Amino acid sequence: TVHTVKTAYYFFVNYCHCTEKPKPKVTIKPAQHVFRGETVTLRCDIYSEGDTSWSYSWYKYGSTSVFSDQQEHTLSSVTESDAGKYTCKGSETEGSRRSQKSDAVTLRVSAPRAVLSVSPLNWLTEGDPVTLICEVHSFSTGWTFSWFTLTVSPDHYDLLSDSSRGAGGNYTVSSAALKHTGVYACRAEREKPVYKTQHSNTQLLWVSGVSPPVSLIVSPSRTQDFTSASLSLSCDDQSNSTGWRVRRYTDDGRLEDCSSLRRGSQTGSTCTIRSTITSDTGVYWCESESGEKHHPVNITVHSGVILESPVHPVTEGDHLILRCLYQHTTPANLSADFYKDGSLIQNQTTETTISTVSKSHEGFYYYKHPTRGESPKSWISVRGVSDEHSLFHSESQISVLSILSSVLAACAYLLVTVMLIFKCCRKRGKT
Structure with a gap:
């Protein structure tokens, strides 16, 4: 019958449409990788035969709800939370046909650094x-x-x-x-x-200059210290001038005055830090009121095992002792393995002695204990004897110049005095 033919035709057409669902395509403008704060447009395109209008559904991975029913959806001032995978699908506005779900397109949002x-x-x-x-x-x-x-x-x-x-x-x-x-x-x-x-x-x-006018004195005199300890740093100026203060630059990028610390206080040119913590690790130096910066020292604050090493560079030919200290034992000395630049130098020792230091001993030193852990690394700097001689020579030159200046001044004074006496004697002779 006519009715049966129509029913079969309707079923056939719909069945074909179901097996040939169009697949949408998602595009992202201006790009799939954008900066935080930019505006992004998502667009869903469905290509099919015939003049068909579609309604749209947008989805984001991680959520089952539809967040937009427009062909284009705009995200204003995107943040990292907008990043993710997006898909869309459509259904005919005047018909029963539905599209497939599109392939996922990933939007990446980052803040260039x-x-x-x-x-x-x-x-x-x-x-x-x-x-x-x-x-x-x-x-x-x-x-x-x-x-x-x-x-x-x-x-x-x-x-x-x-x-x-x-x-x-x-x-x-x-x-x-x-x-x-x-x-x-x-x-x-x-x-x-x-x-x-x-x-x-x-x-x-x-x-650094050749001869800084001030020295940073650290107490205890070592480059590594325990947490919950007291640390004192003082600017020692040989000329006894005032105005020096201690400043620091920490490992996490903070530039600070000692007086600005909650656990710190500045008295004259001396900085005292009560109960040190690991974030006190950094570079400390002396700075004048005019902004001169001198004598930087790396200080590491650590809990557990530390290496006792000198604050200042060691001179060639000097005697050097490095000790391994542990915070929670009395006495604090700890037997551990000793390393230089990653290579084992000596094992199961509480201290290492270098009787005659040379340039070859310069490097990073640390201790490692099988159960107590590893100390931070300390750089041991070795200063050549020639550096000491040049420093002594420059100081000697200054001393010689001072003496010569004094002698010349005295000679000039004596010469003027003799000339005056001579003139006086001549006048008396004529009289």
């Missing part, structure tokens, strides 16, 4: 070359850079007056001077798409 590094070294001598390198990883092109120094005030950055010469990502100093000592940071920005990063990580750059 400027990363600062130093080449070749952070610790320099006057005249050494150094380059600060600022990079934005994963987004390598189209950036310009600005350069800053960090002050003690929290999150306060001063733009370098010649910041523009490091616009290519490299800020190079061909001959480092004492004035270049400081804590540096950089920032990157680009026009398309418009984005400005936060300030980068910080890097301490230290330039």
Whole structure:
């Protein structure tokens, strides 16, 4: 019958449509990897024969609910929470046909971060070359850079007056001077798409002179100390001038005055830290009221096993003793294995003695105990005898110049006195 034919035809058409469901395609503009804060548009396209209108359903992996029924869905000022996999599907607005679900398309949202590094070294001598390198990883092109120094005030950055010469990502100093000592940071920005990063990580750059006018005295006199201990640092100026204070740059990038610490106090040129914690690890130095920085010392605060090593560089030919100390035993000495630059030097010893130090002994030292753990690494610096002689020679020159100046002044005084006496005698003779 006619009715039976119509029913069969209707079933056949619908069956074919069901087995040939169109598959949507998802596109993301401007890109699948965008910056935080950008605007992103998701679009669902369904290609099929005939002039068919569709209604849409959008899904995000991890959720079964529909978050939009539009062909295009806009995400304004995206954050990392918007990142994920997106799919869509459709159904005919005037019919019963439904599409398949589209393939998932992944949206990635990240905040470009400027990363600062130093080449070749952070610790320099006057005249050494150094380059600060600022990079934005994963987004390598189209950036310009600005350069800053960090002050003690929290999150306060001063733009370098010649910041523009490091616009290519490299800020190079061909001959480092004492004035270049400081804590540096950089920032990157680009026009398309418009984005400005936060300030980068910080890097301490230290330039040392030949003969610093002040020394940093550390008590206890070692580069490693236990947690919950008391630490004292004092600026010793041979000329007895005042105005020196202790400052520090911690491992987590904080630049601080001793007086600003909750557990610290500054009395004159002496800084005292009560009950040390691991975050007290960092570089400490003496700084004058005019901003001169001298005599940096690396201090490591650690719980458990520490290495007792000298604060100041060791001179060639000197006697050196390194001890392994443990916080929770009395006496504190601990028998452990002794390493230099990753190689075992001596095992099961409480201390290691180097009777005559040479340049070959320079390196990183540490102890390792099978149950108590491993001490932090300490760099032992060896100063050549020639350095001592040059320092002595420069001081001797200053002493000789002082003596010569005094002698010349005395000679001039005597000469004037003799001339006056001679003139007086001549006048009396004529009279």
